[in-house]
Every structure is written in structure tokens, then in C-alpha cells.
Amino acid sequence: MKVQTPRARAWWWSIVISAVILVTVVGSWVGPAAQGRAPAPLSEEAGWLRDYLRIDTSNPPGREHRAAAFLGDILHRERIPTELLATPDGRVSLYARLPAEGEPVGGPLILTHHMDVVPAGPGWSVAPFSGDVIEGRLWGRGAIDSKSLGIAHLAALIDLKRRGAALTRDLVFVAVADEETGGSQGMGWLIEQFPDRFSAAWAVYNEGGGVRAVGDTVRWWEVEVAQKRPLWLRATAHGRGGHGSGFNPRSSVHRLIAGLDRLTSLPAEFRVTAPARDFLGALAPRYTGRLRRIFSDLDRYIKADGPSEPMLPTYTNLFVDTLQVTVLEGSSSINVIPAQASALIDIRMLPDTDAEALLARVREALGKRIDVEVLVTAPPSPPSPKDHPAYRAIVSELGGIAPVVPSYMVGFTDSRFFRERGIPAYGLSPFALAAGEGTGVHSADEAISIERFDDGVERMKRIVRSCVAR
Numbered sequence: 464m465k466v467q468t469p470r471a472r473a474w475w476w477s478i479v480i481s482a483v484i485l486v487t488v489v490g491s492w493v494g495p496a497a498q499g500r501a502p503a504p505l506s507e508e509a510g511w512l513r514d515y516l517r518i519d520t521s522n523p524p525g526r527e528h529r530a531a532a533f534l535g536d537i538l539h540r541e542r543i544p545t546e547l548l549a550t551p552d553g554r555v556s557l558y559a560r561l562p563a564e565g566e567p568v569g570g571p572l573i574l575t576h577h578m579d580v581v582p583a584g585p586g587w588s589v590a591p592f593s594g595d596v597i598e599g600r601l602w603g604r605g606a607i608d609s610k611s612l613g614i615a616h617l618a619a620l621i622d623l624k625r626r627g628a629a630l631t632r633d634l635v636f637v638a639v640a641d642e643e644t645g646g647s648q649g650m651g652w653l654i655e656q657f658p659d660r661f662s663a664a665w666a667v668y669n670e671g672g673g674v675r676a677v678g679d680t681v682r683w684w685e686v687e688v689a690q691k692r693p694l695w696l697r698a699t700a701h702g703r704g705g706h707g708s709g710f711n712p713r714s715s716v717h718r719l720i721a722g723l724d725r726l727t728s729l730p731a732e733f734r735v736t737a738p739a740r741d742f743l744g745a746l747a748p749r750y751t752g753r754l755r756r757i758f759s760d761l762d763r764y765i766k767a768d769g770p771s772e773p774m775l776p777t778y779t780n781l782f783v784d785t786l787q788v789t790v791l792e793g794s795s796s797i798n799v800i801p802a803q804a805s806a807l808i809d810i811r812m813l814p815d816t817d818a819e820a821l822l823a824r825v826r827e828a829l830g831k832r833i834d835v836e837v838l839v840t841a842p843p844s845p846p847s848p849k850d851h852p853a854y855r856a857i858v859s860e861l862g863g864i865a866p867v868v869p870s871y872m873v874g875f876t877d878s879r880f881f882r883e884r885g886i887p888a889y890g891l892s893p894f895a896l897a898a899g900e901g902t903g904v905h906s907a908d909e910a911i912s913i914e915r916f917d918d919g920v921e922r923m924k925r926i927v928r929s930c931v932a933r
């Protein structure tokens with residue numbers, strides 16, 4: 464046996480220590496994947512969302528029946544009864560109700576979201592209905608608008624059922640078809656056909672809420688209480704068809720172009736409405752400088768011909784009825800004059816605009832030879848109140864993180880069907896999305912952070928529990 468001198472022992476130990484360091488360093492380079500370590504398992508709710516995102520409900524055509532069956536299966540496993548409600552055109556919505564224990568203290572709380580999504584469109588980095596999990600995010604059309612919200616609602620309902628909670632009022636879960644093209648085959652139809660299920664509602668939580676963040680930090684929450692109203696039109700010009708080589712002053716296309724030119728030349732009229740005053744007044748203290756000054760004194764800065772100082776379009780649009788010609792339809796051949804040409808016109812009205820008067824102006828500008836058909840519209844409705852317990856429940860949960868602001872949005876949601884009937888509806892998103900995380904909504908690469916989704920689901924459970932549990 465060879466006896467080691469102290470110097471030889473030191474040399475030997477230095478080799479051993481170097482080898483240990485080398486193995487540790489290489490191990491950390493190679494990373495978890497090469498070591499076969501699986502990614503963290505999804506929460507039950509994130510697993511539901513992944514599977515929900517894998518169901519293609521692009522609208523048109525929607526095909527929501529598969530999504531309704533998917534949600535129905537989850538509810539059946541929890542022994543919560545459901546109803547599938549189908550329009551004559553076969554568009555399916557799902558309705559579930561958890562009853563109050565004994566005599567309810569009032570009408571139900573309704574949780575509603577839409578199952579349909581806008582078509583995926585081009586430019587995606589992943590397959591848009593893959594439900595892929597990449598770097599801690601769930602990807603897919605609907606990840607934010609609005610399947611994540613739907614799963615948060617579902618989780619809140621199931622949470623109460625599993626707890627065996629005694630409810631003071633009924634809790635209703637509605638997953639609807641057809642929101643993205645106006646709701647006539649979804650909530651608009653349901654509320655007309657089944658007024659008894661909706662008319663006595665205490666309050667509604669729906670999409671439309673949001674968050675303003677800088678990086679990962681929430682600056683404020685927006686709970687939507689008011690929105691602009693749609694006036695969607697089809698304008699159709701008739702004329703004499705024929706060969707493109709002909710002299711034809713009665714061309715339908717030329718009549719349409721001339722009419723649209725008169726229409727889009729009408730001056731825009733800006734004005735301050737009550738919801739804009741409430742929203743921007745609440746935002747004023749969150750800004751500094753110019754916007755704080757403008758938001759604190761709207762009457763001074765919003766003139767009839769527009770804001771006297773530059774503002775972001777998201778805010779400018781809150782003061783004016785906007786009009787956009789979005790679709791033109793005529794001949795499909797360069798050398799054929801069509802007998803008919805049409806345009807789709809997307810008008811967004813302020814909450815108190817007189818729709819009939821506006822429509823009369825549109826018809827007059829387009830002229831007698833152009834027919835105007837109203838595709839979608841909504842009557843004026845009051846903003847949902849801030850002194851309602853369903854609003855206060857949101858504030859007491861979200862307000863612990865950041866201030867809650869009652870917002871007024873330029874888009875429209877199914878909440879209008881409730882507000883028209885005097886039912887308070889709140890656009891509520893419980894997800895503390897980071898800055899820029901919402902950019903995939905209605906464009907490519909819609910995705911949601913799984914961690915922020917899971918946190919939001921728990922928030923939604925607490926908000927709903929505080930509204931309905933004894």
C-alpha cells in the first residue's frame with residue numbers, strides 16, 4: 464500500500480473537488496429538460512383551460528356545441544345540473560344554476576362569458592388551438608377573450624358546490640354562443656326566449672374588465688360599468704350592371720362610392736357624457752401632467768370639434784360617435800359592373816346618442832338610391848351602479864392589490880342586454896395581466912400566464928363566495 468504524503472493528499476483532494484464542481488456546473492447547464500424533469504403540473508383549472516382552448520369555436524361559424532358539451536361534462540361530474548339551450552339555427556349555449564338554501568334573499572348572481580372566439584387569423588407562433596404550454600403561459604385563441612374568464616366562473620361555481628356552502632341566493636353560470644358577431648344567436652336570444660331565467664337577476668359578472676400594469680405591477684383595475692353602443696349597418700346601392708368597358712353613369716359601385724364619400728365627410732361632433740366624466744375623473748389622480756389636467760377638467764378641453772390637446776385614441780373615442788366603413792362588396796371581376804354593391808358600416812355611439820336621429824343623418828348622406836339595413840344596434844342604458852354590493856365585493860377583493868376604477872369602454876359586450884333591462888352588469892377580469900399581455904386579444908399569439916391565471920381564479924372564487932355564501 465502506498466502511503467500518501469501531505470502534498471500528494473492535497474493534490475488528490477483538489478482533483479476530487481474539481482470533479483464535483485464540474486459535474487454541478489454541467490448539470491445546471493444541461494438543465495431540467497435533459498435530466499428528464501417534467502414541467503410543473505397544471506392546476507385543475509389550468510388543465511380545464513388548456514382543454515377548452517383546444518376546442519375551435521371560431522365565429523363564424525362558432526360551433527359552440529362542443530365547448531358547451533365540454534363544460535357540461537365537468538359540471539355533470541360535480542353533479543351540477545345543466546341545460547343546453549339551442550337557437551333554431553343550432554347555436555348552443557349552456558346554463559347551470561346552483562340554488563339558494565331555503566328562500567333566496569333576492570335574485571341570482573349571473574356569471575356569464577362567451578364560448579366563441581374571433582377567427583385565429585395569420586401570424587401565430589404556435590397552432591392557435593393547440594393549448595400549448597410554453598414558458599409558463601397557456602397559448603391559444605380565447606386564452607384571454609374569454610375562455611380564461613369562463614373557467615374562473617366555472618371554478619367559482621364548483622368551489623361552492625364542493626364546499627357544500629349554503630347560498631343566500633342562486634348562482635347562475637351561463638356560457639353563451641355568438642358574442643363576437645353581436646350576440647343575436649347567444650345572449651340576445653337567450654334573454655328574449657327565457658326572460659324568467661334572467662330578468663330578476665341581482666347582478667351580472669361578465670367580460671369587459673381589465674387591468675393597467677407597468678411591467679408586472681398592477682397600477683389599477685378597471686371594472687367596466689358602461690360602454691358605447693353599436694349601430695352596424697349594411698348600405699346597398701343598386702344600378703345597372705354590365706361590361707366593364709361600357710359607359711355607365713348608373714353603376715351601383717359608383718353610386719355607393721359617392722354616397723360613402725358624403726357620409727364619411729360629415730363632421731364628427733365631440734361631447735362629454737356622464738360615464739366619461741366618471742371614468743376619467745377616477746383616472747385623473749393616477750396620471751401626472753397633461754392627462755391629469757385634461758381628465759380633471761374635461762369641459763374645458765373637449766370641444767365640439769375634438770380635444771383641444773392631443774390624447775390617446777382610446778380616450779378620444781370616448782367623446783364621439785365613430786363611423787368606419789369596414790367591408791366593401793361589389794363585383795369579383797375587374798371587367799364586370801355589378802348590379803348591386805354594398806358596404807358594411809361600423810358605428811359606435813355614445814351612451815346617450817339618439818340612434819334614430821343618427822340613422823336619419825346616415826340615410827340622408829347616402830342618398831335615396833342606397834338602401835340602409837340595421838344589422839345590430841342597442842338602446843341607451845344607464846351605467847351599472849357603483850353603490851351595489853356586487854361592485855363593492857369586487858372592490859374589497861381587488862382593492863387590496865391596486866385601486867379599482869369604474870370604466871367606460873369603447874367596445875360592447877353582452878352586458879348591454881342586461882343593462883337595457885335595468886340589471887346591473889359588471890365587466891370584471893380577476894387576472895392581474897402584466898403590461899402587454901393582452902396584446903394577443905383579437906390578434907396573433909393570444910396567451911395567458913398560468914401563474915396569473917391561477918391567482919385570478921382564486922380571486923374570482925373569493926369574490927363570488929362573498930356575494931352568495933352565507
Ligand SMILES: [Zn+2]
Nearest residue numbers: 577608609670
Ligand atoms: Zn370577448
